[in-house]
Amino acid sequence: MEDNRLKVNIGSLELKNPVLTASGTFGYGTEYEDFLDLSALGGIVVKGTTGERREGNAYPRLAETPSGMINAVGLQNKGVEYFCKEIYPKIKDINPNVIVNVSGSSIEEYCKVASAINDLETIPAIELNISCPNVKKGGMGFGVDRQMAFEVVSEVRKIYKKHLIVKLTPNVTNIVEIAQSVEKAGANSLSLINTVLAMAVDSEKRKPLLSTITGGLSGPAIKPIALRCVWQVSHNVNIPVIGMGGIRNAADAIEFLLVGAKAVEIGTANFINPKISAEITEGLSDYLNRHGIEKITDIIGLI
């Protein structure tokens, strides 16, 4: 059921509610169609898309750790051309806010993908992933350096005409500095955090658990880090912030809104409960009822 009190705007993006699904955890949306009404979500951020097809990293790519998981998928996808030709026609109408996560190893690659997605009529925004810890070249490299972040966002800004979200990594000393430089380069909004660089070891086998040794930690374990990052960034930029990292229920989502996020993305929790994004949306309505709050935007940034 649609609840008008949950509507939020992220710049030009109009969301039915502030609950989106996070890239890499929700496939292309259709993987979840048996479990929830895809059109009722605030938005769907699909898998990371690169200029050319990528096979990603070798198996094993997953290690479970306390209250979280470390992944080393490494941007496996069939490339932007395949996306536009084969996948886009199937998903273009599943939700008004199907957002493509754009990844790459060079500025040229980011621009190539962004310009191809710019031509897709029903995609209102891209999420520029300058924060992936799982690729050797580029990826997080752009997101950890103020100047490089500025350059890649500026170049993509020149060719991408719609809403540009830039996704930040927490694996930096000063996330506010990066956020401000991305804002200056022309981003319309920010999303954070991507996974936290991490490692897991098997003591019995005396070996790392991932083929890549290190990977990206997600899930409830990273929520406190994510909250801190969102709080710091949202109070120091003038563009909207989308928060994520370890959200698994409505209370978690509320926490992110309170520290300044205008919307949230749900990631790892989708693996545990494929209906969770819909349940969190319902939970937000309940929260408004319980506290007699008129609309969800009233609680954004209270902390």
Place this chain on the structure above:
Amino acid sequence: MKYLEIFTVESNIALNKTCFLLVLRSPVSLETVAAGQFVSIEVKGEDERILRRPISIHDVDKTNNLLYLVVQRIGKATNRLAEIKKNDEISLVFPLGNGFAIEGEKPLLIGGGVGTAPLYLLAKEFKSRGIVPDILIGARTNEQLFLTNRYSALGNLSISTEDGSVGERGLVTQNSVLKKDFDVIYSCGPTSMMRAVADLAKKRNIKCYLSLENRMACGIGACLCCVNENKEGHNVCVCTDGPVFLSDDIKL
């Protein structure tokens, strides 16, 4: 159609030192469940494990909405599962993956350890079509075998144990039943065993299906954690493209 439903535990019976049989009652029809598919179980507990665990469907009773799983205690989640009791509730996502293609007139089913579990429903499927499959089970010792009388009711059962405590001593690939003529082999078990089975099938030019058990996070093709390389060198998802593959189609 995939479902997320709360099942009720009917019974939990120890089968040997490490394996147990879970009988779960489904709130919805299990009509579409096929041999070779799996479920994804949420294992709740005090510790901080969060991911679901994939478990093969051992058997299904479609009339009474019962699902049978055989689970081996190997780590935290499976040890916790071993403790669930009648009337406990448990959340399952199901049915997942593509099942076994049922084909051939002279099938051989080769299971290793707990990998034998999904072959039961496959054998039942053959029997219902009037075909008596050969079933070959491998284990380290007789203590690791389970439900062998149920398997022998469905087909010609052979057993290999590494210590020779039951059946023939040695590996499944050394069992004398392999002298017979087969037109299709199905196998599930440790990777090293499936590799040997695939090699043998290739040498004898027999079509061979393998069921893989890669680590999974989502089980529905969304996370790309469970991949295996196919013969073209592309990574495919074990959860949605498998778990059953033609041995010629993948690199193991």
